[in-house]
Amino acid sequence: MPITVEHVTHFLTAAAALIHERRDELTALDAAIGDADHGANLDRGFTAVMARLPSVADKDIGTVLKTTGMTIVSTVGGASGPLYGTAFxxxxxxxxxxxxxxxxxxxxALEAALDGIVARGKAQRGEKTMVDALAPAIEALRAALAAGEPLGRALQAAADAAEGGAKATIPMLALKGRASYLGERSIGHQDPGATSTAYLLRALAMTCSRVEEGA
Amino acid sequence: MPITVEHVTHFLTAAAALIHERRDELTALDAAIGDADHGANLDRGFTAVMARLPSVADKDIGTVLKTTGMTIVSTVGGASGPLYGTAFxxxxxxxxxxxxxxxxxxxxALEAALDGIVARGKAQRGEKTMVDALAPAIEALRAALAAGEPLGRALQAAADAAEGGAKATIPMLALKGRASYLGERSIGHQDPGATSTAYLLRALAMTCSRVEEGA
Amino acid sequence: MKKLINAPENVVKEALAGMAIAHADLIDVHFDPDYIVRKGAPHNKVGVISGGGSGHEPMHGGFVGYGMLDAACPGAVFTSPVPDQMLAATKAVNGGKGVLHIVKNYTGDVMNFEMAAELAAAEGIEVASVVTNDDVAVENSTWTAGRRGVGVTVLLEKIVGAAAEAGADLATCKAIAERVNANGRSMGMALTPCTVPQAGKPGFELAEDEMEVGIGIHGEPGRRREKLAPARDIAEMLAGPILEDLPFKSGDAVLAFVNGMGGTPLIELYVMYNELARILKDRNITIARSLVGSYITSLEMAGVSFTLLRLDDEMIKLWDAPVHTPALRWGM
Amino acid sequence: MKKLINAPENVVKEALAGMAIAHADLIDVHFDPDYIVRKGAPHNKVGVISGGGSGHEPMHGGFVGYGMLDAACPGAVFTSPVPDQMLAATKAVNGGKGVLHIVKNYTGDVMNFEMAAELAAAEGIEVASVVTNDDVAVENSTWTAGRRGVGVTVLLEKIVGAAAEAGADLATCKAIAERVNANGRSMGMALTPCTVPQAGKPGFELAEDEMEVGIGIHGEPGRRREKLAPARDIAEMLAGPILEDLPFKSGDAVLAFVNGMGGTPLIELYVMYNELARILKDRNITIARSLVGSYITSLEMAGVSFTLLRLDDEMIKLWDAPVHTPALRWGM
Ligand SMILES: Nc1ncnc2c1ncn2[C@@H]1O[C@H](COP(=O)(O)OP(=O)(O)O)[C@@H](O)[C@H]1O
Ligand SMILES: Nc1ncnc2c1ncn2[C@@H]1O[C@H](COP(=O)(O)OP(=O)(O)O)[C@@H](O)[C@H]1O
Ligand SMILES: [Mg+2]
Ligand SMILES: [Mg+2]
Ligand SMILES: [Mg+2]
Ligand SMILES: [Mg+2]
Structure with a gap:
């Protein structure tokens, strides 16, 4: 069963719910090595996305995702606004x-999203950013699909890899974004942006798995 | 044995020592119903008095006490500066x-001191001020002397009365000075100025008792 | 105690030394006795001086300069200055037209200024005094030490300073000062206490969900303790008693002064100002002039006070007149 | 969390509403997208705008007015504003001579301003940008996001604002801005953390005897934690790296800016200024101009930052030029 615009809407709804649910956790991670706003930022953005979705529900998938990205740019601010916005x-x-x-x-689409984040933020892997969650997720997805896994299972693997990537930022020295100002003191904390990226992939995997089960 | 200028110097030295010793306690009492400076104020004043004393050591008792008062006026500030200054x-x-x-x-001399405080501050007994320590002290002194007690013993009685007077300010509603701004909330706390007055009388009693014992 | 200081007993002198360098174009600082005096004193006008405990910065030293104070006498933290300071300052600013003492109503301030005025008079200087007592948090003031002088003092120093600068004589200055005091009312509250450096401990303790309502400016506890409330309710709590006391009436034009207690950020003061503006609008009271900022403080205390001053045309003219001091400056 | 607010999510809008009423003679506040714009915009000159997260008040909104900024874009607390705000503000202040964006170097600020500049350019508006990065606490900045923009931003906004007011073209404004940034250095420290309203908890915790050295302005932890020290030692800790970095040399004339982080009382800032003045005197560096106060803050954080700016004659002239904004005013 192919992915339709309805499924994309379900994914965004699940993402918004998960971000809202994890808002305080994301903010607490950001308090440790940043400025304590990442959870509030994304929650504000995805709330705005939810409000915009009905107006594009009858459009193509590309339009829905572009609208999502532009809404995020216009409502999130900070580093994550332009980055996630550009990604969408x-x-x-x-x-x-x-x-x-x-x-x-x-x-x-996920590769295009990563390219957008890197074009905007110029971060390499290993610099303790959302790239450290998204890049391994794409690798895992590619590998799983090459091995013939169905999309839902492959995305579960991608989400697992994103989560692993987020955890792997803990020992990293931050070289990009606000956390870099802490120097050595950034070591030992999980990057908030990598963590939110893992949640977004989890939402995507959940939605697509349900599509498959429904099929 | 009569009281000489040397004894007055001893009294002032003992007073300065006792105030210094009780500085934090006086400040804590003032923090509860005032502005947390009474201990620092008096300590500053009596330290200055100690520095001035040598320059008047060969003068008459009146000059020593007047110099003490003027030094207090010039260094203490707040309410207690003009009040104790005028008293001396x-x-x-x-x-x-x-x-x-x-x-x-x-x-x-003690009656003149009380008159000075009342002239300057216009407080009546029962308004939760230093008057509530000094006035009963003078009454006790007068009674003890009338009963034929020697000065040292009579001053001990006066100091006891001052201490009792200070304690008796606890249930009073403050009607003068900073504590009056607290209204009902001033009830239940001992007045810092009444407390310092009790210490000054204790210093006086100690000095005069020693004079008598020495006699 | 967390403070940017060296030793508690040196805070006032070192801050004065810093002010002297930072504002060398406006003021001179005299030590022992300590006072801050306007450059070039005495001027050919009524001298206007004030003073009080330190810890209320920028009041009063930050208000010395053209169009406001000629001198300010800083005491120890929260302790009124001693008569020697006011006497020396009075002499320094006396240009032969007399000197006005602006005194906040606290027993200590009143007595020390009184002694200084007596000494100055004995030296042949004409001195008049005005005592501010605008704090409506103090009730039943008839039988007590009376109301405290708080926020109105700042406004009064500006307005009377302008009058003196314009050549008003001592009696006129005193009359204007009394009119300002009579038309101004204030009330304050605290979210946190403050610590007198020499005491080393906060003046009181407050739980995370408590506030003190009806505080003064000396880190003292207020009239009552309340549960923490939204800005909107706090604004009502402060504005209500102020408005009823004068009373301020529909059609009045006021200066609305929202003052931070020292540790409150400007963003919160603007939130509070917004609430006050709403309350005044509801009562058809016009805000003719505004002042928002931390001008009369209690060290690092977090909190706010409202002051409303009913304005007449002369007060507005004097408020708008040029002023050039470290903390208030316009028109030049 | 003890704050004078109604709801955490409304703090910025309500403070903006308060500012709009309090300073109705100087500014207009536009909502959705949010920006503060100088009355009567656009003016016939280069437009100068800035923006950044809220919580740094009076920066930037308090600097909108004659001789400084034409507009300011406030984001959520500590969150850079979104491109829509900068685009709308850029359009509102564009008088046909182009618009200068003053951006503090934070990844988010830089990216959001960049997107706004691209959009404005697409609409045919000439935009130039300057990025401030004066914080010497950030070492090894070559391989990272670079140094943060802090105190120099305030000085730069005043100086470039004066140049634009005097008719300098966009290229000249940008060149002056870059010269100011190149000659300024800053470093800050905190005695206490601050609490982002939406977070509800302090950004970090500090023991009674600890301080954070090398902080920015976003309530973030600093480069290192140290034992609390006297003002004198803290002044050395901050001034040392600043002086060595440029380096400032014997004979230099500087603007000495002692800035409070929001919760620090003025009396402590003057104590710190006194220490800084001593350090500069020892090195034969002249203080040509001074600024002491809380101008670029982190909510209610207690702490201080030093900024030194090496001055040339043109900068002095532009610094002294008249300015009339809610938070900085002189000469008019
Ligand atoms: N240059 C960059 N490239 C990729 N991701 C980045 C970059 N800079 C920051 N980030 C991500 O943004 C996250 C912080 O987002 P957020 O807290 O919303 O913004 P801000 O740092 O402006 O407060 C970081 O945890 C990190 O993952
Ligand atoms: N009008 C008055 N008459 C007598 N004593 C007074 C009066 N006002 C205040 N006091 C005394 O002064 C004490 C406070 O002194 P202090 O703390 O040094 O001055 P301040 O109140 O100005 O801070 C009070 O505890 C009280 O005993
Ligand atoms: Mg953040
Ligand atoms: Mg006291
Ligand atoms: Mg006092
Ligand atoms: Mg942020």
């Missing part, structure tokens, strides 16, 4: 005019 | 040119 806009651009997605197109 | 100046004026004091003159 780029994913949307990669899926322009599509009403149904193949498995490969899901991978394509 | 008035006592000094009452003992102008005297080199030796009779028992009656000690009483006279």
């Amino acid at each position: 806009v780029r994913a949307g651009m990669a899926l322009a005019d599509r009403h149904e997605l193949s498995t490969e197109e899901v991978l394509l | 100046v008035r006592a000094g004026m009452a003992l102008a040119d005297r080199h030796e004091l009779s028992t009656e003159e000690v009483l006279l």
Whole structure:
């Protein structure tokens, strides 16, 4: 069963719910090595996305994702606003005019999202940012799909890899974003952006697994 | 044995020591119903008095007490500066040119001190001020002397009465000074000024008792 | 005690030394006795001086300069200055037209200024005094030490300073000062206590969900303790007694002064100002002038006070007149 | 959390509403997107705008007015504003001579301003940007996000604002801004943390005898934790790295800016200024101009930052030029 615009809406709804649920945790992570706003920032952004979704519900998947990205840019601020915003806009651009997605197109969209984040933020892997969750997630997805896994299971693997990537930021020295100002003191704390990225992938995996089960 | 200028110097030295010793306690009492400076104020004042004393050591008792009062006025500030300052100046004026004091003159000096405090501060008994320690002390002194007690013993009675008077301020509603701004909340706390007055009388009693024992 | 100081007993002198360097174009600082005096004193006008305990910065030293105070006498923290300071300052600013003493109503301030005025008079200087007592938190003041002088003092120093600068004589200055005091009312509250450096401990303790209502400016406890409330309710608690006391009436024009107690950030003061503006609008009282900031403080205490001053045309003219001091400056 | 607020999510909007009423003669406040704009915009000159998270008041909104900023864009507390705000503000102040964006170097601020500049350029508005990065507490900045923009931002906004007011073109404004940034250095420390309203808890915890050295302005922990020290030693800790970094040399003339972090009383800032003045005197560095007060803050944090700016004659002239904003005013 292919991914439709309805499933994308379900994914965004699940993402918004998960971010809201984890808001305080994300803020607490940001308090340790940043400025204690990451949870509030994303929650504000996804709340705005939820309010915008009905107005594009009858549009193509590309439009829904671009609208999501632009809404995030316009409401989140901070570092994560332009980064996640660009990620969704780029994913949307990669899926322009599509009403149904193949498995490969899901991978394509995630790759476009990562490219967008790197273009905007210039972070490499290992610098303690959201890139350290998204990059391994894409690798895991690619590998699982190559091994013939169905999309839902493959995305579960991607979400696991993102979570592992987020945990792996703990011993890292931050070299990008606000946490870099702490120097050595950034070591020993999990990056908030990598953590929120893992939640977004978890929401995606959950939605697609349900699609498969429903199929 | 009559009271000489040396004994007055001893009294002031003992007073300075006792105030210094009780500085934090006086400040804590003032923190509860005032502005947490009474201990520091008096300690600053008596330290200055100690520094001035040598320059008047060869003068009459009236001059020593007046100098003490003027030094207090010039260094203490707050409410207690003008009040204690006026008290010592008035006592000094009452003992102008005297080199030796009779028992009656000690009483006279304390009465002059109280008159000075009342003239300056307009407090009645029962308004939760230093008057509530000094007035009963003078009554006790007068009674003890009338009963034929020697000065040292009579002053011990006066100091006891001052201490009792200070304790008796606890249930009072403050009607003068900073504590009056607390209204009902001033009830239940001992007045710092009444407490310092009790210490000054204790210093006086100690000095005069020693004089008698020495006799 | 966490403070940016060296030794508790040196805080006042060292801060004065810092002020002297930072504002060398406006003021001179005299030590022993301590007072801050406007450059070039005495000027050919009524001298206007004030003073009080330290810990209320920028009041009063920050208000010395053109169009406001000629001198300020800082006591130890929260302790009124001694007569020697006011006497020396009075002499330093006396240009032959007399000197006005602006005194906040606290027993200590009143007595020390009184003694200084007596000594100055004995030296032939004409001195008049005005005592501010605008704090409506003090009830039943008839039988007690009376109301405290708080926020109105700042406004009064500006307005009377302008009058003196414009050449008003001593009697006129005193009359204007009394009019300002009579038309101003204030009330304050605290979220946190403050610590007198020499005491080393906070003046009182407050739980996370408590506040003190009806405080003065000396780190003292207030009239009552209340549960912490939203800005909106706190604004009502402060504005209500102020408005009823004068009373301020529909159609009045006021200066609305929202003052921080020292440790409250400006963003919260603007939230409180917004609430006060709403309350005044509801009562059809016009805000003709505003002042928002920490001008009369209690060290690092977090909290706010409201002061409302009913304005007449002359007060507005004098408020708008140029002023150039370390803490208030406009028109030049 | 003890704050004078109604609801954490409304603090910024309510404070803006308060500012709009309190300073109705100087500024207009536009909501959704939020920005503060100088009355009568656009003016016939280069537009100068800045922006950043809220919680740093009076920066930047308090600096909007004659001779300084044309607009300021406030984000959520400690969160950079979104491009929509900077785009709308840029359009509102564009008088046809282009618009300068003053950006503090934080990843979020830089990216959001960048996006706004791209959008403005697409609409045919000439935009130039300057990024401040004066915080010497950030070492090894080559491989990281670079140094933070802190205290110099305030001085730069005043100086460039004066240049724009005097008719300098966009390229000249940008060049002056870069010169100011290149000649300024800062470092800060905290005695206490602060609490982001939406977070509800302090950003870090400090024992009674500890302080954070090398903090920024976002309530974040600093570079290192130290035992509490006297003002004298703290002044050395902050001034040392600043002086060595530029380096400032014997004979230099500087603007000495002692800034409070929001919860520090003025009396302590003057004690710190006194220490800084002593250090500069020892090195034969002249204080040509001074600024002492809380101008770039972290909510209610107690602490201080030093900023030194090496001055040339043009900078002095521009610093002295008239300015009339809610938080800085002189010469008019
Ligand atoms: N240059 C960058 N590239 C990728 N991610 C980044 C970069 N800078 C910061 N981030 C991410 O942004 C997160 C912080 O987001 P947020 O707290 O919302 O913004 P801010 O740091 O402006 O307060 C960090 O945890 C990190 O994952
Ligand atoms: N009008 C008055 N008459 C007599 N004593 C007074 C009066 N006002 C205050 N006091 C005394 O002064 C004491 C406070 O002194 P202190 O703390 O040094 O001054 P301040 O109140 O100015 O801080 C009070 O405890 C009280 O005993
Ligand atoms: Mg953050
Ligand atoms: Mg006291
Ligand atoms: Mg006192
Ligand atoms: Mg942020």
